[in-house]
Amino acid sequence: MTAVIDEPPARERPPSRWAAPARPVWEEEPSTAGVAGKGLVLTLACLAVLFPLWIVVVTSLSSRKTIDEAGGLVMIPKGITFVAYRELLSGGQVTRATVISILITLVGTAFSMTVSVLCAYGLSRIGSLGHRWFLLLLMATMFFSAGLIPTYLLVQSLGLTDSYLALILPSAVSVFNILVLRGFFMGISQELTDSARIDGAGDFRILWQIVMPLSRAVLAVITLFYAVGYWSAWFNASLYLNDQDKMPLQNVMIQLVQKQQAPVGLGQAIKTGELSYLSVQMAVMVMALLPVAVLSPFVQKHFKKGMLTGAVKG
Amino acid sequence: MSHSTVPRSRAEADDDGTGRTPVTTGAAATTKKANTGKLGLRLRFRRDRALILMTLPAVLLLLVFNYLPILGNIVAFQDYDPYVSDNGVVSMLHSAWVGLENFQQIFADSAFWNAVKNTLVLFFLQLVLFFPIPIALALLINSVLRPRVRAIAQAVLYLPHFFSWVLVISVFQQLFGGAGLLSQLLRQHGYDGLDIMTDPSTFKFLVTAEGVWKDAGWGIIVFLAALASVSPDLYEAAAMDGAGRWRRIWHVTLPALRPVIALLLVLRVGDALTVGFEQILLQRDAVGPGASEVLDTFVWWNGVRNQDFGYAAAAGLIKGVVSLGLVLAANKVAHLMGEQGVYKK
Numbered sequence: 001m002t003a004v005i006d007e008p009p010a011r012e013r014p015p016s017r018w019a020a021p022a023r024p025v026w027e028e029e030p031s032t033a034g035v036a037g038k039g040l041v042l043t044l045a046c047l048a049v050l051f052p053l054w055i056v057v058v059t060s061l062s063s064r065k066t067i068d069e070a071g072g073l074v075m076i077p078k079g080i081t082f083v084a085y086r087e088l089l090s091g092g093q094v095t096r097a098t099v100i101s102i103l104i105t106l107v108g109t110a111f112s113m114t115v116s117v118l119c120a121y122g123l124s125r126i127g128s129l130g131h132r133w134f135l136l137l138l139m140a141t142m143f144f145s146a147g148l149i150p151t152y153l154l155v156q157s158l159g160l161t162d163s164y165l166a167l168i169l170p171s172a173v174s175v176f177n178i179l180v181l182r183g184f185f186m187g188i189s190q191e192l193t194d195s196a197r198i199d200g201a202g203d204f205r206i207l208w209q210i211v212m213p214l215s216r217a218v219l220a221v222i223t224l225f226y227a228v229g230y231w232s233a234w235f236n237a238s239l240y241l242n243d244q245d246k247m248p249l250q251n252v253m254i255q256l257v258q259k260q261q262a263p264v265g266l267g268q269a270i271k272t273g274e275l276s277y278l279s280v281q282m283a284v285m286v287m288a289l290l291p292v293a294v295l296s297p298f299v300q301k302h303f304k305k306g307m308l309t310g311a312v313k314g
Numbered sequence: 315m316s317h318s319t320v321p322r323s324r325a326e327a328d329d330d331g332t333g334r335t336p337v338t339t340g341a342a343a344t345t346k347k348a349n350t351g352k353l354g355l356r357l358r359f360r361r362d363r364a365l366i367l368m369t370l371p372a373v374l375l376l377l378v379f380n381y382l383p384i385l386g387n388i389v390a391f392q393d394y395d396p397y398v399s400d401n402g403v404v405s406m407l408h409s410a411w412v413g414l415e416n417f418q419q420i421f422a423d424s425a426f427w428n429a430v431k432n433t434l435v436l437f438f439l440q441l442v443l444f445f446p447i448p449i450a451l452a453l454l455i456n457s458v459l460r461p462r463v464r465a466i467a468q469a470v471l472y473l474p475h476f477f478s479w480v481l482v483i484s485v486f487q488q489l490f491g492g493a494g495l496l497s498q499l500l501r502q503h504g505y506d507g508l509d510i511m512t513d514p515s516t517f518k519f520l521v522t523a524e525g526v527w528k529d530a531g532w533g534i535i536v537f538l539a540a541l542a543s544v545s546p547d548l549y550e551a552a553a554m555d556g557a558g559r560w561r562r563i564w565h566v567t568l569p570a571l572r573p574v575i576a577l578l579l580v581l582r583v584g585d586a587l588t589v590g591f592e593q594i595l596l597q598r599d600a601v602g603p604g605a606s607e608v609l610d611t612f613v614w615w616n617g618v619r620n621q622d623f624g625y626a627a628a629a630g631l632i633k634g635v636v637s638l639g640l641v642l643a644a645n646k647v648a649h650l651m652g653e654q655g656v657y658k659k
Contacts, residue, residue, distance in 0.1 A: 020459040024546065026553040038454060042463075045451065046470040048527065052485045055495060072498040073488060115371045122368030129355075129362040134369050141380045144638050147630035148610070149617040150386025151379070153402035170379045173372045203364035224476075232478030235592055239618065250480045257484040258596065285484050292476040297469050303535065 053289070060084055060282035067276040083275050084283035093263050094252060094284060100164075101231060101249040108168040108230040113223055115173060120181035121207045138175045155240060166240035167233065167248070174229070177222050184218040185211055217302040224299040228292060253288055257281045390416055390628035396621055409624075416628035426629065428604065429612040432518070436589040436608065439522050441582065447526055448533030449575070453567065455534060456541045468538075471531025479592045482528050486520070487511050511597070514605035524593060536574055544570045580648045584641035587633050609633045 055073050062074045063081045088094040123135055151170065160166035188211055196206050234250035241247060255261045263280065392409040399405045420426050458464050489495050490510040497507035510516060552562045591610035598606045617626025
């Protein structure tokens with residue numbers, strides 16, 4: 001009883017998330033120079049990431065006049081115009097490529113997640129039949145690669161040239177992702193799954209109704225990993241697609257930004273002087289980075305919970 | 315579900331389940347392992363067939379796209395003719411067998427040795443200039459107490475990891491290319507423009523810098539996790555013994571990071587011959603193969619571009635075999651050092 005009374009009173013309100021938590025008594029107070037130095041380095045590191053993106057976004061929103069005045073890339077915005085985006089999204093090469101990229105990402109991610117979650121759960125029960133062999137088969141792929149040429153010949157022999165399946169199937173399974181999922185599934189309390197089994201639930205039902213709802217964090221993280229993989233991929237498209245009309249956004253970006261080709265069907269707006277070619281390039285880049293930049297902070301809060309607990313158990 | 319498909323009584327089914335789910339009735343209180351050992355193969359299959367079924371799609375995909383192509387390395391020993399048939403397998407069956415001729419040619423090819431040299435130089439540059447940065451950033455962020463500041467800094471620094479290489483190189487081109495921001499500013503102030511993106515002499519530093527921009531922030535995630543698991547008692551005890559801030563980093567923090575650093579070094583060394591295929595391929599045309607050709611792009615150039623599949627596959631096979639040896643050797647070293655490595659002994 002006395003122990004309860006002796007306890008210090010509970011804190012009245014939770015501290016603001018901006019406030020620093022109490023420093024342990026044994027730790028020295030930091031010097032002003034130390035704090036300033038840390039702040040400076042951290043700010044510079046963040047600026048190194050954000051400043052280039054700022055220039056890209058601002059230039060994509062600038063009119064021809066602003067760009068000419070700035071002599072190229074614009075650092076300080078003067079008026080905002082969406083003409084570059086309007087042109088790019090009014091049908092034509094970039095619109096089509098964007099739709100293709102979105103569809104491949106959606107279908108590919110759904111497929112990869114289904115296969116990976118099933119496999120991770122299937123391997124999450126130590127001592128099940130074939131468990132060790134399957135695991136060995138998976139892990140071994142992390143140590144070797146069959147090589148570019150044999151893989152290329154195989155995909156071609158399967159008749160996947162010019163098919164979007166060639167952009168999904170060869171890279172659909174990431175063993176690393178499966179191991180992370182498996183590590184997380186193995187951490188779920190056995191009592192839960194056991195009681196469900198006693199109530200007559202089979203493995204598919206246990207996975208769907210018990211394991212998956214408990215694993216939202218790790219599922220969100222792995223979904224993001226797969227989605228980013230599909231959205232960013234360009235090499236397999238350059239390898240297996242011959243038809244230029246089928247190219248996803250990244251490949252179109254290579255042509256427009258790196259090879260400096262004018263996008264098909266855009267000549268008119270550039271000729272009339274309303275639109276600078278530079279802002280078209282920037283707009284394509286913004287379209288490629290926007291989904292990723294919007295999604296990743298959402299998922300970031302799950303990183304600690306999902307990714308690490310899973311990865312540590314490997 | 316398994317219960318509906320296994321036509322047995324509830325009691326029997328539960329008993330069957332004890333193999334992987336120890337039910338604490340007295341009769342079944344044997345250990346898991348002993349119990350699985352007792353079950354026959356058929357019973358175990360019946361018990362685990364749902365699990366096996368779930369594993370199969372991923373296993374099949376890996377067998378087809380990761381294991382089956384290993385056989386395709388046969389073309390490395392052939393004068394492979396891609397024009398025999400549209401089907402690679404048919405072409406393979408009709409191509410002439412040349413033994414080790416491809417390998418002999420490769421070892422006499424100065425372009426191959428140039429690729430080897432570029433690969434190794436890039437590997438060492440990345441190891442020296444890239445590897446320490448995430449550790450330093452993690453120490454820095456770990457020393458920040460305010461949770462909101464930490465979260466924002468992490469979110470910003472992680473971001474480029476999720477960008478595609480096409481985007482990263484496009485961004486660098488806009489900053490450092492012939493028409494980029496740097497040239498633009500130089501010209502406005504009366505200097506000559508500068509095109510770093512096509513300069514072969516600085517290319518390897520450019521590649522390293524792109525890698526740092528994209529992945530250094532992401533690299534801190536592992537180190538932060540390791541730092542979070544250090545017990546505060548250790549720091550307190552060190553402080554009581556009179557250790558200052560820097561001594562605590564040296565004697566408490568860095569030893570705590572040692573296993574992670576060793577593991578990442580092992581992984582990096584095992585992967586030494588892979589130095590950023592997509593990244594370099596995207597810039598190969600601008601810089602030229604002299605400075606930019608690495609082993610992976612050498613394979614791509616000879617196989618995909620020049621259609622000399624036998625030659626390219628042979629180069630790829632050399633890289634694959636050496637890489638496998640490196641992974642195994644790096645693990646061995648890690649074990650000798652008393653660290654865990656990628657797999658356990």
